[in-house]
Amino acid sequence: MKMDNALDKLWKTLVWAFMVFFVLNVIAMIAVVAVNSFGTRWLGTWLPAGYTLRWYKSAWKEFQLSDVLLVTFQIAGAVVLLSALIGVPAAYAMARRNFPGKSLVMLLFLLPLLVPPITFGVPLATVLYKYGLAGTMSGVIIANLVPTVPFTVILMMPFVEQIDSRVEAAARVFGANTWQLFLHVLVPLLAPGILAASLLSMVRTVSMFELTFLTAGPSSQTLVVALYYSVFAAGVRAGQSIDAMAVIYMLSTLIWLVVALRFVNPTQIVGRAKKSRTA
């Protein structure tokens, strides 16, 4: 019995130690990028010889970051807006109505989330090239909408289900028409959900490498693709300015994530996705 308890304790300590090790490594990995972006010369030591901001200046110029950032947020903004406009009404209808073939439609919305982007990205890019959309900003926006529209639908459905349908009935009884109902009752009640879905779509789009990589041209690259190319072509440019760009990229996703996490719990999001996936 004593032996068992000691083993239990040892096991628990091991698990904790592993967790700490993992988290430390993740933090260290991020810290390396940040430290390097501020370092002057860093060769064969624990920390750089000195600190400077000049890599940010050179990265900004060399990679035309102001253009890339502008493109990135134009694309992300368009994706967020469009996926909310298309996704939220669909989520509402999916949550409220039962109709023949509903499970089929559900499958239709689940597939783009289940199939990895690189798998459907290649044929999608092929089609976009065929219609001359690839390489343009609208092509990148369209490609990024493919996962975010279904994502918005799936994420919003439970939010709609949480609203008591009697609230809507009551609004109808008091004379609200469909438009008024939507504007005065549904949108305010769904606001937290819409906000969460929008923020997460934003994060997804900013960090979506595969689809943007496959469809973007030189003038429609987002930050993450520019980062990939610069790492790929490393040697030509200083590692520090690449890392400066990486830090800017990190900040541009993390801001949205931090805001999003104020509204939703990560376990919930993943849990919900899983529940609907297994359903």
Add this chain to the structure above:
Amino acid sequence: MATASADFRELRLDRISRTFGAHNALKEISLTVQRGEFIALLGPSGCGKSTALNCLAGLLPLTGGSIWLDDRRTDTLKPEERGFGMVFQNYALFPHMSVHRNVGFGLQMQNVPKPEIKRRVDEALGVVRLASQASKLPAQLSGGQQQRVAIARAIAVEPPLVLMDEPLSNLDAKLRLEMRAEIRRIHRMLGSATIYVTHDQDEALSLADRIVVLREGSVRQIGTPQQLYERPLHADVAEFMGFRNALKGKILRRAGDEVEVDCGLGAAILGTACDLTTGTEAVLAIRPSDLLATASGPIQAKVTGMEYRGEAYYGTATGAQGQELFFRSEAPLQAGDTVSLTAPKDRVLAYAAGAYHG
């Protein structure tokens, strides 16, 4: 299984306490349970009765006091080392195991040989009259059957003590009465001790040898069902036991147990002193079924409502100073009528005022 398992004489709770942060869920509770006894822990929700049960089972550690099984201290043991049987409120049957495997789980954990497990599981299922359902999964059973499996699982290990946490609260009214009789029968058959948590007085009265009334984490009274029903020691216990009328008044005269109290409802009311030490203020507690409408009683009040309950009519009335009264009547009365009420003096319990809400 007709004989009680592990031999023991008594289970002793010695001033056990449990705090959650600043909240005292249990305050120094002491209780001794004899072998073969059926104890009900009774109280409103939040009184600490489930906390007490979880502490006994070892699912919650104590923050003070100790628990003894004869000379063996058990509160320092993990739940799996205590060997008590427990029936959970939602049954907590293992959904992926057949009834047979559910009931045999405890024996399997003790490394009992397979043929022996089978024999004892069959015996336990026989006791709860479910022998024919052994191979089903819990989800294939009705609520009452699941309840029986939960009991069989708890008793199959022949524990010295069976803990039950509101086991009947998920059943419908008819099934609840049936299972009540079953639980009583099974308890008698096993001869072990049972501790049963409930908020339902009827259940506690009909099942228990002794009832422990808890309120806000403290024991208010321990007694037999008769004692609790007829002579609650405190006003709050009386209220919980169905004494709905609570009339405040001045003590006019006191002789031994007999008191005479003026409640401002007409003439003075005769009652029996319970928790009445000194002072001049008292609260009288009367069950609605003992407060009868008659031609001439000491209490005068105005009828506000009436409902028919088969064996009699029960009404509400308001006294001269706005006191609310619940009474019984053989005949229907109209709202607005004046009614005169009386109660036998040994059914009118007098408590010290101010102590009412414990």
Add this chain to the structure above:
Amino acid sequence: MADASSGTLSLRHRLAERGIDGVTLLIVPAALFVVLLFVYPFAYGFLLSFAPAKGGWLENYRRFFDDPYMYRTIWYTLRLAIPVTLLNIAISVPIAMQVRHLRRQKLLTTILVLPITLGTVLVAEGLLSYLGPQGWLNRALMLFGMIDRPIRLVHNYWGVFISLVITGFPFTFLLTLSMISGLDPALEQAAATLGARSRQRFAKIVLPLIVPGLAVTFCLAFVDAFSVFPSAVMLGAPAGETRVISLAASQAAFEQYDYSYASAIAMIMAVVQLCFVGLVLLARGLFYKGPLGGGKG
């Protein structure tokens, strides 16, 4: 006129009874969108893969399976994806078991969500310096005397492996945690009062109940790992031991501009994923799949 309006009315009525009305139509734009931009490209790619620039209709597939440099990509990808996914699940379960009762769960989950959010490109860039011969990890290991000289962790199998663990573990962990948190705690308590020690409670109660969910988690995580792309290029040896199948597909499309061949590779990729997922789900059918609560509580 009157007839026509009553006719549409009754049609409307009949449709409404089956759940189709104005509200249901709100689904149409989203559904149409997915059909046009997901189903159609897939179907187009499927057909295109059977229309090679030259040769018979199966030429693309023949070419792929004749060329060891190509068909080995399947093996290279599986060799990464399967061990990574298994490892991620194997470490997720004990950690989720231990963390589920933690009060400051949100802080931990937030830290773990970071690598998912940052995406594979940034993780790869970070690991490139962190794991490199002069990186902090090698320095720390040498400082503690665990190694004599830097071990090679980038531009080979292990670099990609580690990056997949870092991006894949949080996802697996969050799914596992939500599953384990969904278990009725009374089940384990009941097992405890019946004498089951913590290891037995895990083996006899928790594990059998979460195995079906773990199978689904395995599928999702596997599919993600199988489509590994940027980190295989940046951290691995893209011409050698980490030449993964998605790299082959993108090279066919954007370096050789052979969309037909690229589509064929994408289809092969989808089929391998599908086969694997199908096998896992088939095995899952052998386990209990009901609700995770006890009885009718």
